[in-house]
Amino acid sequence: MAQRTTVILVDDLDGSEASEQVEFAVDGRSYEIDLSAENSAKLREVLEPYISAARGRSRRRTTSAPAAIPRPVADREHNQAIRKWAAGQGMKISERGRIPSNVLEAYRRNH
Incomplete structure (x- = not known):
């Protein structure tokens, strides 16, 4: 018998149910955060002026894992x-x- 598994994301900011995983990068470091629709909209709203003024840069995909950036x-x-x-x-x-x-x-x- 097949079983179905449901994954429930939890908003990393407030603990509510998250609706998506948002990826972003700053200072050469990539981040991923689980957010509710409300919090992801707030993030996008805050970042919008910076994104619209920035130069777009495509990501290069590599076949090997990127080297860890020392903290x-x-x-x-x-x-x-x-x-x-x-x-x-x-x-x-x-x-x-x-x-x-x-x-x-x-x-x-x-x-």
Whole structure:
């Protein structure tokens, strides 16, 4: 018997149900974020003046995976400080990987 699996995306900003994954790039780094229709519209609205003034550049597709861009030490130290703060607040957070958006929001509100 075949089974159907449904994937529900969660908005990385507010935890609501996301409707799409949005990709963008800044300073040579690519990002992907899951957003609800409302939040993706807000993102596009904020970026629109910059996109319309920018020069378009097509992406080059390669057959091999791109080389990892090393993160600056300051980023690592900042993430470690966020993890330490979150643990001190009793929040569950892993030692590695992406820091959940709700933890980042709480950290920003308190700093």
